[in-house]
Each structure stands twice: as structure tokens, then as C-alpha cells.
Amino acid sequence: MGRLFAVVLAVITIVSAAIFIARIWWLPPDISVLGVGIDHQMTETMIASGVLFVVCQLVLAMFVWQYGDAGDARPIKTFPGGATPMVVIATILVSAEILVLTLVGTKVWGGIFLSPPDPSALHIDVQAEQFAYYFRYPGPDGKFGAIHPELIDDGNGNFFGLDPANDTAARDDIVSASLVIPVNKPILLTLHSKDVGHAFYVPELRIQQDFVPGLVIPLHFTATRLAKEEIVCTQLCGLGHYNMRAYLEVESLGQFQQWLKDHAP
Amino acid sequence: METTATSHHAPPQGFLRKYVFSLDHKVIGKQYLDLALVAVVIGMVLSWLMRFHLGFPTTAVPGLGKLAPTAAAGGVITPELYLALMTMHGTIMVFFVLTTAPFAGFGNFVLPIQVGAEDMAFPRFNMMSFWVTFVAFLVLVAAFFVPEGPPISGWTAYAPLSAIGKDAGPGLGTGQTLWAVSIALFCVGQLLGALNFIATTLDLRTKGMTLMRMPLSTWAWFITSVIGLIAFSVLLPACILLILDRVAGTSFFIPGGLVVSDRLQPHSGGSPLLWQHLFWFFGHPEVYIAILPGFGIVSHILPVFARKPLLGPKVVLICLIAIAFLSYTVWGHHMFLSGMNPLSATLFSVPTLVITIPATIVVLLWIGTVYGARMRFTTPALFCLGFISVFVSGGISGFFLAQPSIDTYLHGTYFVVGHFHFVMGVAAMFGIFAGVYFWFPKMYGRMMNDKLGKLHFTLTLIGVYCVFMPMHYLGLAGNVRRYSTFTDDYMKGSLPLHRFITIAALFTGAVQLIFFYNLIHSRLRGAKAPDNPWQATSLEWSTSSPPPFDNFGGHHPVVTHGPNEYGVKGPTGDYIMQASSDQPVTS
Ligand code: HEM
Ligand SMILES: [Cu+2]
Ligand SMILES: [Cu+2]
Numbered sequence: 125m126g127r128l129f130a131v132v133l134a135v136i137t138i139v140s141a142a143i144f145i146a147r148i149w150w151l152p153p154d155i156s157v158l159g160v161g162i163d164h165q166m167t168e169t170m171i172a173s174g175v176l177f178v179v180c181q182l183v184l185a186m187f188v189w190q191y192g193d194a195g196d197a198r199p200i201k202t203f204p205g206g207a208t209p210m211v212v213i214a215t216i217l218v219s220a221e222i223l224v225l226t227l228v229g230t231k232v233w234g235g236i237f238l239s240p241p242d243p244s245a246l247h248i249d250v251q252a253e254q255f256a257y258y259f260r261y262p263g264p265d266g267k268f269g270a271i272h273p274e275l276i277d278d279g280n281g282n283f284f285g286l287d288p289a290n291d292t293a294a295r296d297d298i299v300s301a302s303l304v305i306p307v308n309k310p311i312l313l314t315l316h317s318k319d320v321g322h323a324f325y326v327p328e329l330r331i332q333q334d335f336v337p338g339l340v341i342p343l344h345f346t347a348t349r350l351a352k353e354e355i356v357c358t359q360l361c362g363l364g365h366y367n368m369r370a371y372l373e374v375e376s377l378g379q380f381q382q383w384l385k386d387h388a389p
Numbered sequence: 390m391e392t393t394a395t396s397h398h399a400p401p402q403g404f405l406r407k408y409v410f411s412l413d414h415k416v417i418g419k420q421y422l423d424l425a426l427v428a429v430v431i432g433m434v435l436s437w438l439m440r441f442h443l444g445f446p447t448t449a450v451p452g453l454g455k456l457a458p459t460a461a462a463g464g465v466i467t468p469e470l471y472l473a474l475m476t477m478h479g480t481i482m483v484f485f486v487l488t489t490a491p492f493a494g495f496g497n498f499v500l501p502i503q504v505g506a507e508d509m510a511f512p513r514f515n516m517m518s519f520w521v522t523f524v525a526f527l528v529l530v531a532a533f534f535v536p537e538g539p540p541i542s543g544w545t546a547y548a549p550l551s552a553i554g555k556d557a558g559p560g561l562g563t564g565q566t567l568w569a570v571s572i573a574l575f576c577v578g579q580l581l582g583a584l585n586f587i588a589t590t591l592d593l594r595t596k597g598m599t600l601m602r603m604p605l606s607t608w609a610w611f612i613t614s615v616i617g618l619i620a621f622s623v624l625l626p627a628c629i630l631l632i633l634d635r636v637a638g639t640s641f642f643i644p645g646g647l648v649v650s651d652r653l654q655p656h657s658g659g660s661p662l663l664w665q666h667l668f669w670f671f672g673h674p675e676v677y678i679a680i681l682p683g684f685g686i687v688s689h690i691l692p693v694f695a696r697k698p699l700l701g702p703k704v705v706l707i708c709l710i711a712i713a714f715l716s717y718t719v720w721g722h723h724m725f726l727s728g729m730n731p732l733s734a735t736l737f738s739v740p741t742l743v744i745t746i747p748a749t750i751v752v753l754l755w756i757g758t759v760y761g762a763r764m765r766f767t768t769p770a771l772f773c774l775g776f777i778s779v780f781v782s783g784g785i786s787g788f789f790l791a792q793p794s795i796d797t798y799l800h801g802t803y804f805v806v807g808h809f810h811f812v813m814g815v816a817a818m819f820g821i822f823a824g825v826y827f828w829f830p831k832m833y834g835r836m837m838n839d840k841l842g843k844l845h846f847t848l849t850l851i852g853v854y855c856v857f858m859p860m861h862y863l864g865l866a867g868n869v870r871r872y873s874t875f876t877d878d879y880m881k882g883s884l885p886l887h888r889f890i891t892i893a894a895l896f897t898g899a900v901q902l903i904f905f906y907n908l909i910h911s912r913l914r915g916a917k918a919p920d921n922p923w924q925a926t927s928l929e930w931s932t933s934s935p936p937p938f939d940n941f942g943g944h945h946p947v948v949t950h951g952p953n954e955y956g957v958k959g960p961t962g963d964y965i966m967q968a969s970s971d972q973p974v975t976s
Contacts, residue, residue, distance in 0.1 A: 177781060192766060273653055366872035
């Protein structure tokens, strides 16, 4: 029975690892500046922990195969050197790995979430609601109109609760259900929610960020390729959660400017 | 430590006192395990329904259309029913299975006997602990029967979705209130239990049972109680605040200016992040409440079947304590992307990574224990080995998630689902299975069928790897969690893999019928168990199977040895019982 277990475990380990190595399922191609660092970090971690995974499982399988009770008088053996050397080596190896990953990883994380956005970034305001996203461009004046929750009226298309009658900044705001951006241009999003928690996730951009009611959360990135990808909500937000999606459209600068013109109110 | 414990209670009289409102820790332990058994069946059926829908999104579930004519018209699961199933599945499994069985169930039955006590320190509290937990379970299950159905906000019940009420969606009215009441009651039940475990371990140890001679299983339950005492006393007030937000118009978790279902909500000034902090301050330690008893069970059982002492038992103990301590410093790793200050992500990431050090050490010591052993591959031994394997698999995915720079991609995907099902779902379940197969003879005086046990083990091991390993692949591909379907453009490509997982899950579920059959059949017809069928050393094996009501038949065992005396020349074999007066003879 021990040997059966050993074989089953070895097969499971090898098949599982092979599928990772063959990258049969893997991250979609990256289309962002900061994604490179994330992918690098992912690969490093995959190698380090993959080795640990395979070694642990196979050594366990080997010992199980080897050390079954065959009913003979074979004496038991203690692990060579006892617990101490093993503990010391494990501590040093894992600590070193942690140190390296943290140092490199913090730089990558910092690049996304701790560094200020590029001063020339295009600022787009994003509101999430059950079960849609709305994206707002400031228009020619470069200013967003103020948000008045009591004026929010989805039926009339006033998703942001703008007051164009009294608020000049609100008059030229462009509101869209898709996030249309120019390629290679730093983008700054400010995320806020109308109702409950939501999230902004674009696997191809390698970023994810929650919308938290009551907070305005900045998020910046730069897309490096023309693309049309899906933005998905990853924070459970109610019955339509599975359907809360929008498109990210990365266009050339010319196309983008044309798009802005076409959508001016 | 010497105790002067007098008999807490005479042998119980009458059916009610004996089997229902019993003060006997052994009966209460069994009650907890039976509750977990009922809960796990319900939880499992819910997961089959979810999996069925994910694999076959347009196919009707036979019979479901009749059971839930609105939520599943024609038998096809609607998105809101899917979320309700998911919420109830997670809540039932985490609270009423993974907390009750390994901790309250086995802890209650075994801990007092392992320290040589007649009962728990506070038998009345102990009885209350179970019955409050039982009521909590009824309250939760009642959510199935209220008009708008069960809550849909997940086992984490993030505010404001969970706090606003009806406006936020179906099930978020009465159903969600029942959820919060149930969890609050559950906290009370577990707090009573944890206090009891701590007092019993500290005060009721028999003569010679020094702390260092306590089996690691008892150590693990003791440490788990300390974690539980802190964790549940944070979740309890959090649930009370949530209930107040829902029914009394307070705004602890709800900020101003929210428009839900076209209505400006009459709240202001609260913080959704406050709920997340309170929840995860409980939630991360909770995952260790689920797994540490498993650590203890494996550390206790593995040497029994390896027929050699555990490698580095003191190191294992230090690691358990270190894990318990660290588990309170890492809760923010669930919130890297929650909008809290991104600097704190780094602060939470480091202790999360550090916690992998003691975890790795314990795993290596287990594997080192198998080296040079004379392994007896009984069913409980196999489940211990399986535990090691699945814990390694789940721990390793934790290594990815612990890094904010990678979590920014993997958070909210099936990678997380794969991770926590391996460590919490499967590893903790394997610990429970190991415990059931190991202690069943002591509990019921009968043996379980070992052949069926091995069949159950082998098929389950293959099954769980087929279910949960592919979830990591899905997560890498960006497949998000908590979605009821992946049929239209987004993630359409993942459907075949989801279908594979569904088939594997239904298969693994069917395999559990072997276990249920074995359990019931052995209780009624199993071979009579000797007092010490496994040739183990700890005190529960020096009394009869099952033990008398006061555990040791009127006398107090005197402990002269540690629990780890295997592979020595003893009076009756290669081991020396803890309560044996013989000196060890090293071979
Ligand atoms: C080896 C050490 C471990 C590390 C480094 C680790 C790390 C993490 C991290 C960083 C997350 C958050 C992922 C995310 O939401 O993006 C997470 C989620 C989770 N972990 Fe672990 N973990 C470890 C062990 C465990 C154990 C032992 C258990 C349970 C017995 C566990 C249960 C969970 C659960 C239940 C969740 C997800 C909760 C949810 O979002 O619904 N983890 N883990
Ligand atoms: Cu959403
Ligand atoms: Cu955690």
C-alpha cells in the first residue's frame, strides 16, 4: 500500500509540474510597462517554489517507498544528523529566498502603487456600480465636474450625479462605458464606487485594484500595445457580479483624439 | 503537576442527561463531530450544485426546478442562487466543519483523556458551548427558508454589500441578518470552548504529565484555543456592529453618499475597510484554527505508525507557537489591493513570508520522521502522509500570494481558491480523516474497515489533486473567482478545464460515500476494538475502548514518560506507554 501511495504521489507531482512548465495555461501576453517586472517576479517564484514542491513531494514518495514495515527485524534509523542541521539549512535557504523576493518584489510593487503618477498622465475618473463601470474624461477644460450623489440618476444617464446647469466644469465631461486610452501614454485612474465594493482587473495589464465606497483610489499604468481587452470586476458585488465587465480599448493617439471629439457632449 | 481533581459529576442518569444535554466531554466531542458530519454533507451537496453549474452552465440540475422554482426556474441555477450556494457553502465549511471537527470535536473527546483528566474544567460551559453552536447552525440553515433566500455576500461578508440590507440584492435582507446572528452565536460557543480547553490543559493534568510530556495533539488544541480566544472575541463584536448597521441604522461600515438600487442610503461616516480589518484579524488566525489541530494530529499519529519517535518534537512545538504568534501579524495579506495604504502591503507581506519558515520546518521534520521508519500503512497513517503532501501543495501557492507584486495579478482569481482549498479544505479534511480512522476505536469500541479506508484514501487523494491543482492553472490564466458562469466571451476558453474539475469533484464526492458507509457500518458491526489497537503510547490508549464515563475508572494515571517512546524495547513491544512505570531501554 505504501508503494502504491508513493507511485501515485510521484505521478501527481510530475504531471502537475509538467503542466506548469509547459505553460499550457499561463498568463495572457502582457501589454503594460510594469507588467514586465511582475512577470519576472512570477517566474522567479515559480522556479523557487516549483523546485521546493517537486523535491518535497518526491522525497516524501521515496521515503514512503523505501521505509515500509516489511515485518523483518530491520532497525529504525534516525534522519542523518537529526533535526538540527535540517532546521538550520531550511531556515537559511527559505530566509534567503524571502529576502531576495521581498527586495525585488517591493520595487515592482512600489512602481505600481507607491510611485506618483507621471505628471503628464491622462486623468480618467472611474465610477463602479452594480453592475457596470463608467469612465469620465474631463473634456477640454481639463476639469471634472463635482459629484452629487443625490443627483445620480441612471435612468437619465446621469451616472456621476453631475450638475451641468450650475457647474461649468461638468458641462464638457465625457462619460463612456468603455475605457478608451491612447497607447504609450501614462494613464491615471481615480476609482470610486457608487454603491458597494467592486474591483478593476485587467489581466493583460497585470493590475487589480478594489473600489472602496467612500474612498477615491488612484491607479496608474501605461499600455504599450494596441489592444481590446476586458475589464472585470473581482470583488463580489451582488447578483450581477459575474456580468460586471467593460472594455479597455488601447488606440493610437490619433484614433483616441478622434474618439474624444466624437463623444463630446 | 499534581492535581487533586475530585469527581466533577456522577455517572449520568437518564437519556437526556446521557446523550443530549450531557456534561461528559466525550459525548460533547461526539456531538460536535456529528454536527460537523451533518454540516459537511450539506456543504458538499452545495458545492456539487455549484460545480455542476460551472461545468455545465446550461444544463438543468435534475429535480432542482421543483425544489427552488424561482431561484432555479427549470432547474438551471441562476447567478443569485449560485452566489447563495457559494456563501452558504463557505460559511458552513469554514465555521461548522473546519472549526467544529478538528478543534471542538476531537479536542473535546481526546484532550482531557490525553492529559489524564476526568472531564473538562467547566463541564457546564462545555455543554453550553455545543448547544450554542448548534443553535448557530440552525439559524444559518434557516436562511435557506426565508423568502428572498440565503445571503449572497460570501463567507467574508464584505461591507457595505452585507451591511446595507435588501436594497443591495436578494438574500441581503433577512438572510444576511441570520448569517450575522449565526456567526455571532458561533463565536460565543467557541469562546466558551476555548476557555475550557485552556483551563483544562493548565489545571487538570494528571500526576507526572508535565507540559513537555503532553502529546503534540494536545499542545496543538491548546495553542488553537489561545488563537481562538483572541480571534473569536474580535469577530463577535464585528458581527454585532454589522447587525447594528443592518437593523439599528448605525453606520460602522457604511460611508455616506451611497446610491444603491437608485436610493441614496441613509448612512454616513462608516468605513468598509474597518469590516475587512476586523474580519481578517479574525480570518487569518481562523485558518490556523482549522489547520493547527491537523498539525497536532499528524505530529501525534505519524510516529505511531512510523514506529519511531517524531523527529525534533521540541522544534515542532516551537514552530507551532511561532505560527500561532505570527498568524496575528499577517491579516493584511488579504487586503493588499483593498485600498489600504500600499506601504502596509510590504509590512504585511514580510511576516506572511516569514510564516512559511516554521511551516516548512514542520513539514521537513515530518518527512524526516518517515526516513528510516518501519511505516505501517494503515488508513490513518496514509491520511497523515496525504496531509503532508497536500499541505506542501497549498503552502507553496501561499508563497506566491504572499507577495503583493504577484498578488496584484492573482488576487481574486481561482489561484486563491486552489490555494485555500489545498491548505484549508483538503489538508484540514485529511487531518480530520486521520483523526476519525485513528480514534474511532477509542470512541466507539469498534474498528473501522481498513480496506475500505485505504480505498477511500487513494481515490480521495487522486480526486482532490484533479479538482484543486487545475484551479491554479485557471488562476494563472486570469480566471476570476465568484463568477457563476464563464460562457460568453470572457474566459470562455476555461470552460473545458472547469468541466474537468466538475467531473473530478463529483467523482471525489461520490468516493466519500465509501467513508460514510464505513463510518455507519463500523459503528454498528465493526470488529471489537482492543484498548490499544495501534500500540500507541498516549493516555487515551491506557484506558478501555470506549473509556468509562470518568475516563480512567476511578483512578488517576501516573505519567512517567513522554509520548514519543517508539522504537525502544518496552514491556509489550517496541514502545513504552506514557503511564507505564517501566524505564525506557534504549536499543
Ligand atoms: C504557508 C503559508 C501561507 C501563506 C504564505 C498564505 C498566504 C495567503 C495569502 C497572501 C492569501 C491572500 C490571497 C488573496 O486573497 O489574494 C491567502 C488566502 C487564503 N489562505 Fe493562505 N497562506 C498560507 C497558509 C494557509 C493555511 C494553512 C490556510 C488554512 C488552513 C490558508 C487559508 C487561506 C484562505 C481561506 C484564504 C482565502 C480567503 C478568501 O479570500 O476567501 N492559508 N493565503
Ligand atoms: Cu462589481
Ligand atoms: Cu491569511
